Amino acid sequence: MHYMLYCATYTTQRRRLRRSLGRDKSLGLEILGEEKTMKPLMVYINDTKRFEASHGELQPAEQDDEG
Numbered sequence: 001m002h003y004m005l006y007c008a009t010y011t012t013q014r015r016r017l018r019r020s021l022g023r024d025k026s027l028g029l030e031i032l033g034e035e036k037t038m039k040p041l042m043v044y045i046n047d048t049k050r051f052e053a054s055h056g057e058l059q060p061a062e063q064d065d066e067g
Helices: 008-021 029-033 035-048
Strands: none
Touching: 008 035, 029 035
């Protein structure tokens, strides 16, 4: 929760995440279970590099034309 909502180290990345989610979407733990928020969330996680040492680069997968 601290990492997602409060950590001062990731303020810039969190602002980008908030912008990508849009004005109507609050930044809370409920975004973890929503399909439409997965790509912005993965971009946030990758941008912070918080898990790079243990998991490598965490870019969201590009969807093909079928879904």
